[in-house]
Amino acid sequence: MKFFLVFTVTVMMMFAAACTADNTGVEPNDSNESANVSDEQAGSKTTETDKEKENEEEPGRPEKEEAITDEELRYTVRESDWTVQPVEEGKENQNVLITIDDAPDTYSLQMAHTLKEKGVPAIFFVNGHFLQDEEGKNHLKEIYDMGFAIGNHTMNHVSLNNVSAEETRQEIEQLNDLVENITGEKPVFFRAPFGINTDESKAVLEENEMIWMNWTYGYDWEEEYMEADALTNIMVNTDLLVHGANLLMHDREWTKEALPHIIDGFKEKGYGFIHPDQIDIN
Structure with missing residues (x-):
């Protein structure tokens, strides 16, 4: 039991x-x-x-893009066609340079914001007569603070072949000083109004160690392209488009409207964008 x-x-x-x-x-x-x-x-x-x-x-943050710029490349301006080409021969250069003239007139600041949002560098070539009031100075400072290069387009947008050697010097150096007072940095790049350079202007540029450039092509001052769609199409699809093209645009309403579509068009074609800091004096 x-x-x-x-x-x-x-x-x-x-x-x-x-x-x-x-x-x-x-x-x-x-x-x-x-x-x-x-x-x-x-x-x-x-x-x-x-x-x-x-x-x-971060509304100003650039879009993520593949190889918008190749930061390792160094470039020089080729005077035969004003393209921007790698210093080292044999380097791939499916890139273009964006430049905006007549800044900061009316639309430059908006154009700068568009470029910033899309992560695209550019040179803004300024005229001194747009910097005579606080609004113009503030707009230039804001463009500079967004990281864009500021170029010299003369004080008064004069044709340099119509002025004396002393006036030529004043047109360039007075604007350099004015831009430095506003941004803290003198311009490195120079573009003559109407693309007209003289022996006197070249001498002043050499003394000031500035880079002289014209452009490969531009269309926004022609009547048939004073409309966003037409301008976009010609800028992206012109036969003048080559690797390293130096693209001229202006502070104009139709250019402002076309700018985002122009950028997208180049990206769709596989083009990147050259940063001005990569360009050396010849």
């Missing part, structure tokens, strides 16, 4: 232990495994959401 009771108690204890092991060993492990997967998935979603928020919270 004692043996039967002992045996019965032993069996009952073994059965209880087995049940306890089932409840604490299997189900919690399954639950933990599910919890771990959920945490990883949640963490992944949180990371993606955080990245999206970062992009939304």
Whole structure:
């Protein structure tokens, strides 16, 4: 009888232990495994959401583009066609240079914001007569602070072949000083009004260690291209488009409207954009 009771108690204890092991060993492990997967998935979603928020919270942040500029390349201006070509021969150069003349007249600041949002560098060539009031000075400073190069387009947009050597010097050097007072930096690049340079202007540029450039092509001053769609089409699809093209545009309403589409058109063709800081004096 004692043996039967002992045996019965032993069996009952073994059965209880087995049940306890089932409840604490299997189900919690399954639950933990599910919890771990959920945490990883949640963490992944949180990371993606955080990245999206970062992009939304930085309105001036450039779009992500593949190889908008090749920061390793150095360039020089080739005077035969005014393209911007790599110093080292044999380097791939499916890139163009964006330049905006007559800044900061009316639309330059808006154009600068468009370029900034799209992550595209440019040179803004300025005239001194647009810098005679606080609004013009503030617009120039804002363009400069966004990281754009400021070029010299003379004080008064005069044709240099119609002025004396002394007046030529004043047109260039007075504007250099004015831009430096506003931005803290003298212009490196010079573009003569109407593309007309003289021996006197070249001498002043050499003394001031400035880079002289004209342009490869531009159209926005021609009547048939004073409309955004027509200007976009000709700028992107002209037969004059070559690697390293130095693109001339102006502070004009139709150019402002065309600018984002021009940029998109070049990107679709696989073109990148040359940063002015990469251009060396010849």
